[in-house]
Amino acid sequence: MESNSSKSNTGIRVIIPGALTTVQDAGRFDYQQAGMMCSGVMDTDAYEAAGYLVGNTDGEAVLEYTVFGGTYLFESDCIIAITGADMKPSLNGSPCPMYRPVFVKAGSRLVLGAAVNGCRTYLGISGGIDVPLVMGSRSTCMKCRIGGYLGRALCSGDLLPVGSSDVSFEQLSGRSIRQPVYSDTITVRAIAGPQDEYFTDKGKRTFYSCAFTVSDQSDRMGCRLNGPAVESFHGTDIISDGIVFGSVQITSAGQPIILLADRQTTGGYAKIATVCTADLPLLAQARPGSTIHFKEITVEEAQQATEKTAELLP
Numbered sequence: 001m002e003s004n005s006s007k008s009n010t011g012i013r014v015i016i017p018g019a020l021t022t023v024q025d026a027g028r029f030d031y032q033q034a035g036m037m038c039s040g041v042m043d044t045d046a047y048e049a050a051g052y053l054v055g056n057t058d059g060e061a062v063l064e065y066t067v068f069g070g071t072y073l074f075e076s077d078c079i080i081a082i083t084g085a086d087m088k089p090s091l092n093g094s095p096c097p098m099y100r101p102v103f104v105k106a107g108s109r110l111v112l113g114a115a116v117n118g119c120r121t122y123l124g125i126s127g128g129i130d131v132p133l134v135m136g137s138r139s140t141c142m143k144c145r146i147g148g149y150l151g152r153a154l155c156s157g158d159l160l161p162v163g164s165s166d167v168s169f170e171q172l173s174g175r176s177i178r179q180p181v182y183s184d185t186i187t188v189r190a191i192a193g194p195q196d197e198y199f200t201d202k203g204k205r206t207f208y209s210c211a212f213t214v215s216d217q218s219d220r221m222g223c224r225l226n227g228p229a230v231e232s233f234h235g236t237d238i239i240s241d242g243i244v245f246g247s248v249q250i251t252s253a254g255q256p257i258i259l260l261a262d263r264q265t266t267g268g269y270a271k272i273a274t275v276c277t278a279d280l281p282l283l284a285q286a287r288p289g290s291t292i293h294f295k296e297i298t299v300e301e302a303q304q305a306t307e308k309t310a311e312l313l314p
Contacts (some may be wrong), residue, residue, distance in 0.1 A: 010076035010162040012125070014154050018070030018112065023129050023160070024261075025061040028137035032265045038245070039139040039147065042120055042220060042261050042284035045309075046084035049177050050124025053081035053101050055167035060128025061138035065121040065153075067287075069112020072123075076106045078162060079126035079169050085182065085285060086120030099179045101172040118182035118285035126172075127163035142220075143262065156285035186277040186286055187293045190248065191302050195238060195270035199250070203231035207272055208296050212256060216288040220262040223283050225292060229254025230272065240266040246275035247285075248294075258283055276302040278309040 012023075026047070027040025041047040041064055050062055069087045082089050082098045089096040090111045096102060104110070112121060131138050131149055140148025149158055196204065213226035236250045247259045249269035258275060259267070260283065275283065276297065286292065297305075 004147075006218065010078065010127075010164075012078075012129075012160045012162065013073040013075055014070070014156055014158040015073055015109070016070040017154040017156055017158070018065050020066040020153075021070060022064050022140040022142070022153040023061050023154075024064045025128075025137055026059050026139075027261070028135050028139050028141065028147065031135055032242075035133065035265050037141060037143070037262055039141045039220075040137070040261050041122070041139075043084055043281045044121070045084050045180075045281040046120070046122045046284075047124075049099065050081045050083045050122045053083070053099065053177065054079050054126040054176050055101075055141070055165065055172050056124065056126065056128055058128075059150075060124075060163065062125070063123040063129065063160075065112060065123070067119060068114045069121055071112075072110045074104050074106060074108045074110070076114060076115045076162075077205065078104045079172060080104055080110075080169070081124045081152040081166075082112075082121060083177075084121040084305055085115040085125065087112040087115050087121045087177070089113075089121075094236065100176040102204055103169045112188065115287070117184075118180075119287045120284055125162055126167055130161040130163035139264070139278055149218065154282070162233035182282075182285045184287065185291045185293075186282050187288045187295055189276040189297045189302065189305065190246075190273035190294045191276065191299055192296060193271070194241075194274070196272050198232050198234075198236060198270040199272055200231045200233055204272070205256075206230050207256070208294050212292045212294075213289040214286050214288050214292060218286075218288060220260055222260055222263065223258040223286060223292075225256045225258070226254070232270065236270040238268055240268040243267045243271075244274060246277065246280050247271045248273045248275065260284070276305055278302075278305040
């Protein structure tokens with residue numbers, strides 16, 4: 001285990017932890033060949049926005065809230081930014097703005113309710129959440145119980161250390177980003193393959209023309225969809241091969257699963273398509289009951305979309 005802790009005397013005390021709150025950063029890479037999943041934030045756009053707003057530049061860790069945020073006590077002065085889904089945050093009983101830096105005094109209490117739209121909210125803090133590095137990342141991998149805060153979701157009473165930062169609020173106060181509004185009807189662009197030959201023409205038409213509904217069995221590992229069965233020639237079992245963020249597997253029952261941040265490193269279901277990187281944040285904000293449509297694009301179109309998205313980021 002590596003440690004990069006500054007042993008600062010600042011911290012955030014968890015009063016009510018929310019439905020599922022974890023420490024995450026960009027992810028744990030370079031270990032997939034050993035079977036270690038990447039983890040990391042689900043919504044990279046919201047994560048990068050939070051980092052920009054609080055002046056972080058080195059991939060510092062944030063808190064990721066799912067569906068419901070909870071209550072947190074700041075035990076020292078901090079600079080924060082809240083991005084992602086709108087959980088109607090309040091600071092000491094007053095509304096707390098999103099997508100802009102906020103100076104928080106010691107003793108302040110932050111409350112986040114249920115997500116009004118979208119699914120996941122991010123708390124960025126200047127200096128980052130200063131938990132130890134494990135395999136080069138501070139991300140929580142709950143299945144392996146490593147990283148983050150003791151390898152688990154946060155619980156009441158946890159005290160999260162905060163790293164030091166040389167950035168002042170005066171340097172950040174003019175920053176702001178337009179707050180997105182998330183829809184319950186989502187169209188994601190997807191590239192065919194790598195095993196689209198396993199599926200009949202009818203199955204491909206079903207996949208690209210029909211609506212699918214996000215299941216309440218979805219989690220950080222995968223967005224499970226319910227809808228018409230996607231027809232294959234002889235089933236969807238394959239010799240396990242590599243999985244990426246956005247791989248769309250089709251189960252033996254013909255139902256799609258879009259693999260997400262806590263995905264396994266390999267999988268044994270045929271993959272009909274891979275979601276464009278630029279559209280993955282939309283899936284991170286999809287709630288149970290949301291409607292998903294797939295639109296086929298080429299590799300070149302996906303590359304252009306991703307480049308255009310990168311240009312829009314701070």
